[in-house]
Amino acid sequence: MSAERAEVKSPWRIPLAAIHMGEEEKAAVLEVLESGWLTLGPRTERFERELGAALGTGHVAAVSSGTAALHLAYLALGLGPGDEVIVPSLTFVATANAALACGASVVLADVVGPHDLCIDPEDIEKKITPRTKAIAVVHYAGFPCDMDRIAAIASRHGLAVVEDAAHAPLATWRGQAVGTLGDFGCFSFFSNKNMTTGEGGAVVTRDADRLANVRLLRSHGVTAQTFQRHQGGALSYDVVLPGYNYRIDEIRSALGLVQLKRLAERNERRRRLSRRYQRTLEGVVGLPFAGGSAAHRVGVCHIMPVILPSGTDRDEVRRNLHGRGIQTSVHYPPIHSLSFHRASDRIRTAGLPKVDDLAARELTLPLYPEMSEADVDEVCAGLRAALGR
Numbered sequence: 001m002s003a004e005r006a007e008v009k010s011p012w013r014i015p016l017a018a019i020h021m022g023e024e025e026k027a028a029v030l031e032v033l034e035s036g037w038l039t040l041g042p043r044t045e046r047f048e049r050e051l052g053a054a055l056g057t058g059h060v061a062a063v064s065s066g067t068a069a070l071h072l073a074y075l076a077l078g079l080g081p082g083d084e085v086i087v088p089s090l091t092f093v094a095t096a097n098a099a100l101a102c103g104a105s106v107v108l109a110d111v112v113g114p115h116d117l118c119i120d121p122e123d124i125e126k127k128i129t130p131r132t133k134a135i136a137v138v139h140y141a142g143f144p145c146d147m148d149r150i151a152a153i154a155s156r157h158g159l160a161v162v163e164d165a166a167h168a169p170l171a172t173w174r175g176q177a178v179g180t181l182g183d184f185g186c187f188s189f190f191s192n193k194n195m196t197t198g199e200g201g202a203v204v205t206r207d208a209d210r211l212a213n214v215r216l217l218r219s220h221g222v223t224a225q226t227f228q229r230h231q232g233g234a235l236s237y238d239v240v241l242p243g244y245n246y247r248i249d250e251i252r253s254a255l256g257l258v259q260l261k262r263l264a265e266r267n268e269r270r271r272r273l274s275r276r277y278q279r280t281l282e283g284v285v286g287l288p289f290a291g292g293s294a295a296h297r298v299g300v301c302h303i304m305p306v307i308l309p310s311g312t313d314r315d316e317v318r319r320n321l322h323g324r325g326i327q328t329s330v331h332y333p334p335i336h337s338l339s340f341h342r343a344s345d346r347i348r349t350a351g352l353p354k355v356d357d358l359a360a361r362e363l364t365l366p367l368y369p370e371m372s373e374a375d376v377d378e379v380c381a382g383l384r385a386a387l388g389r
């Protein structure tokens with residue numbers, strides 16, 4: 001077997017996450033390779049249509065990553081120097097960095113509490129200033145934020161809402177897919193997400209003009225795409241704004257089309273495994289989103305976060321579990337703990353007491369659709385043993 005063909009094998013008995021690529025994905029990629037066209041083209045357009053249909057919207061632009069999606073959403077809102085965006089401190093750093101890349105400032109907000117690690121609407125309202133332009137919310141672990149309260153705050157203060165839905169494809173709030181509720185929704189198809197194209201993302205917006213703007217920004221601000229010129233539809237092009245290259249390509253879109261077909265079923269499997277964790281670990285550790293999904297708030301269980309008892313040595317627990325072949329992680333080191341962001345004068349880090357406590361005790365356990373019930377039980381038994389409970 002050549003080095004190129006060697007699989008990347010996991011050293012873990014039970015890894016934190018696992019990707020699943022089947023025969024259909026392989027065939028879809030091969031078809032692209034043989035088609036004579038690799039970058040953004042007809043498969044991407046189909047991927048955008050089908051993703052839109054799954055989310056209940058017609059306005060989707062597929063892009064190169066979730067970070068690109070966030071950057072494009074903030075750019076399309078016109079955010080720049082002097083503007084403030086309220087961002088949860090408990091998120092992946094990209095939610096904040098994309099705003100910094102526009103020249104805007106970031107005001108960090110706290111989480112709701114141990115039962116809900118999403119951004120706290122009450123704290124959002126406290127942190128609004130005359131410079132605030134937008135609220136970025138993250139549907140943490142795949143559980144929708146309280147979009148009623150967030151929409152009410154946004155409309156009261158005239159603010160835009162950007163949903164970072166990287167954890168939450170097909171999660172719903174009152175029956176509507178998250179990512180379609182705010183001004184912009186941003187999805188990621190990075191390798192560890194609920195559906196993946198390796199790297200990839202999507203921007204969703206309700207507004208056709210805004211979508212046209214995102215499409216321009218995605219590809220150098222040019223008026224005629226390479227594919228249209230290839231098809232003989234346009235002889236030349238003009239550039240109407242300074243854009244980027246945030247295009248996805250046909251290989252990834254082909255993967256996305258197959259992964260999308262499996263997404264609902266795989267999300268359901270995640271919910272089932274997550275409920276088993278919740279039942280087994282009740283009284284042992286704190287369980288954010290305990291009880292799982294309610295009718296008005298259906299989560300997609302991207303990760304399995306638990307809150308360790310106060311005073312627990314988290315690193316010791318993690319080493320113990322790693323010794324048993326069980327991989328763990330932490331979601332996330334809060335943004336205000338990161339060296340650059342702590343020191344930056346464009347980040348406001350005041351008043352984050354709940355995230356300070358909870359992020360220090362958060363532990364993420366393995367969760368992926370191919371896990372068996374026995375795997376979940378083994379992780380729970382390992383965690384009990386590591387905690388001496």
Ligand SMILES: *Cc1c(COP(=O)(O)O)cnc(C)c1O
Nearest residue numbers: 065066067092094166188189190
């Ligand atoms: C993964 C992720 C991103 C970034 O997505 P990429 O596709 O890796 O750029 C942004 N926000 C959150 C919450 C994420 O989990």
